[in-house]
Structure formats: C-alpha cells, structure tokens
Amino acid sequence: MQIDRLIQIVFLLLSRDNLTAKQLAEELGVSTRTIYRDINILSVAGIPITSQKGYGGGLSLLQGYSLDKSYFTQAEQSNMIQALQILKSSNYPDADKTLNKVAGLFSHNMQSEWLEIDFSYWGSPEKERVNITALERAVINKYVITFTYFNTELTVTAQTVEPLKLVFKSHAWYLVAWSLHKNDIRTYKMSRIRDLQVTNQLFERELPQDFSITPAYKEEYNIPIFKLHFSEKIAYKVYDEFQEKYIKKLDDGTLEVSFRYQLNEWTFLYLLSFGEYVEIIEPAQAREILKEKVKKILSMYQ
Structure with missing residues (x-):
C-alpha cells in the first residue's frame, strides 16, 4: 500500500x-x-x-527534523534502542527493520560507540538457523508443529508439540512446548531441530505463569550429585561454567565443584571437554563410566 x-x-x-x-x-x-x-x-x-x-x-x-518524540524521555529512548540492538544481535527476524524505524522515530544514532553485542562464541562457524519466523507464527496463532530432534541422549526422535514460547538464553534459542507424546512441557534447543513443519491443527493450551526454563533439581528427581575436582589452570572456565556458590577452592588450589548431573551421554561428553583438567571424585559409578570411555578413546590411537 x-x-x-x-x-x-x-x-x-x-x-x-x-x-x-x-x-x-x-x-x-x-x-x-x-x-x-x-x-x-x-x-x-x-x-x-x-x-x-x-x-x-x-x-x-531537513537537518534537525524529527517526529514527535516528547512522550519518551531520552533515557527511555536509549533503552528501547539498546533492547532492539540486542534482539538484532540474536538474529531475530526483521529486528533490523524495526530498529531502523524506531531509531528514525527518535532521530537516534544507532552507531553506538560503547555498546556492541555478539551472542556467538569464539571461533563459532555460521550455523544453520531454525526458521524462527515460522515458529513465531505457530506460537502466536497456536498451530501444532512437527520436527525431528537430536536430544541429549544422542538419538533422533520425531516430535509433535504445541509450541508455547520462544526463549533466548545464554547464546541459544529454545522452544518451550507441550509434548503430545510425553504429555508434559519440554524445552528444545532450536539448533537441534530439523525438518520443522507447521500444521493446520490448532490448540488452546497456555504456558503456566510460574513456568521457568531453568529446572529446579530436587532430591526426589533422583539425579546424583557429582563432586568434581578441577585444576586451577582452567579456573577461568570453571567460573564461566558454574555459579560461584557451587565452587570451593581447596588448600592446594584445586577447585571442587558439587553439581547435579544425570548419568547420560551428554554429561560425560561435557566432562570430557575439560580433558585432563577434571577428575570425578563422586559418584563411583560415574568414575567407572568415564574410565571406560577413556579406554575406548585410547584404543583408537593404539
């Protein structure tokens, strides 16, 4: 028009x-x-x-011309521009266009010299992105979706879900949805979603207001507590990965971390990423599992 x-x-x-x-x-x-x-x-x-x-x-x-912006203070205008810059940096669709419009509305210079936002990790390649626009439409209009998913057990599963919310946490997008197979709310990392299809099937479910994407692990979940010893040589990474309340510095400089992990493939692949700088102290079962995995790795190089 x-x-x-x-x-x-x-x-x-x-x-x-x-x-x-x-x-x-x-x-x-x-x-x-x-x-x-x-x-x-x-x-x-x-x-x-x-x-x-x-x-x-x-x-x-004409220089100095701008639309009426008196309703917002200068601080409020800056906050909105910065919020849109963060959304743009997360690769959210059309955020760039919205940022241009709002910045233009306020005659705001978007080339901020003090703020630069980059959610990618060091050395990260350009990854295939899930179609966020399609998911946005499915969440807003309440369409059931289907996709294949690579889970933490390193298996591929077919999923049919009711999408309830998109969440950007740390450096990744997540989909919060009701699994029609599990009859429960599940969280899916969007980089592991493939073959996304938006169906014509509608749903009415709403996400509970008290829902949190961060799980609250409790004793009854039967998730064992790992006691891990990290070398002080990688203290920087330990403090990056764990909250300080879980870290205890021992007399010899070793960092002791106590944290709940499931005994699954993801946990051991994660711990192996620390190489020689981590030792599982407890539980004994986890020590044995990791020992067997190390033996298999050694056999590949013999």
Whole structure:
C-alpha cells in the first residue's frame, strides 16, 4: 500500500543521512519513478525532504527534523534502542527493520560507540538457523508443529508439540512446548531441530505463569550429585561454567565443584571437554563410566 511505503520512506530518511532514489527503490521493491512520485507527495504534505545532486548526494530530511518524540524521555529512548540492538544481535527476524524505524522515530544514532553485542562464541562457524519466523507464527496463532530432534541422549526422535514460547538464553534459542507424546512441557534447543513443519491443527493450551526454563533439581528427581575436582589452570572456565556458590577452592588450589548431573551421554561428553583438567571424585559409578570411555578413546590411537 502507498501509505505504508510513504511511512517507510520517512523512517528510512530519519535513520540515515541521505539515500538515493535508487537505494530507496531497491529497499522498498519499487521503481525509481515511483520513489520520485512518493517524494513529491511527502513534500506537498509538509515533510521537508531535500535533494542534492552529484557525488555523495541524494535525498535527505531537513537537518534537525524529527517526529514527535516528547512522550519518551531520552533515557527511555536509549533503552528501547539498546533492547532492539540486542534482539538484532540474536538474529531475530526483521529486528533490523524495526530498529531502523524506531531509531528514525527518535532521530537516534544507532552507531553506538560503547555498546556492541555478539551472542556467538569464539571461533563459532555460521550455523544453520531454525526458521524462527515460522515458529513465531505457530506460537502466536497456536498451530501444532512437527520436527525431528537430536536430544541429549544422542538419538533422533520425531516430535509433535504445541509450541508455547520462544526463549533466548545464554547464546541459544529454545522452544518451550507441550509434548503430545510425553504429555508434559519440554524445552528444545532450536539448533537441534530439523525438518520443522507447521500444521493446520490448532490448540488452546497456555504456558503456566510460574513456568521457568531453568529446572529446579530436587532430591526426589533422583539425579546424583557429582563432586568434581578441577585444576586451577582452567579456573577461568570453571567460573564461566558454574555459579560461584557451587565452587570451593581447596588448600592446594584445586577447585571442587558439587553439581547435579544425570548419568547420560551428554554429561560425560561435557566432562570430557575439560580433558585432563577434571577428575570425578563422586559418584563411583560415574568414575567407572568415564574410565571406560577413556579406554575406548585410547584404543583408537593404539
């Protein structure tokens, strides 16, 4: 619609110093002739758009022009811009467009010199992303979805779920959903989801208000307490991975960590990532399991 395009032109010009008609046409998917017609309409409506020919020229708004922003304080404007920058850094779809519009609305310079946000870990490759847009539609419109999933037991399962919420935690997206197979709420790491399909089947379920993505492990869950000894050589990683309340520094500098883990493949692959710098002290069963895994690794190099 023309009115939407006119608003987009104003937002784009508010967020940048100047743009050529060709750049606006490419951004909005129309011809340059259409852009010139739109600029004429905006000028007649009182929007102060100036045009400068030659190298470095283009279309721009009169310096100092901005839309009414008096409802928000400067601090509130900055907070909204920074929140959108965080969303953009998490690769959320269309966050960039929204950021441009809001920054333009406030005549805000988005090139912040003090804030840079990067959720990727060091040396991380470009990964295949789950279609967040499709999941967003499924959550909002309450469509049942299906997908295949690589779980912590290193097996692939077929899932049919009612998607309830998308969560960004640490450096990853998670889907909170009601599993129709388990009849319970489950959390799925989205990087492990494949073959996502949004069905036409509707559901009515809502996520309980007291739900937390962080599990509260209790004694009755029958999850054993691991006592781990870490070398002080990797103290930096230990403090990155565990809360300080779980860490105790021994007299010889060893870091003792007590934490609940399930006796599954994920746990031992995780502990093996610490290499020679970790020792399982308790439980004895976990020591034996890790010992067998180390023997298998050694046999590969003999």
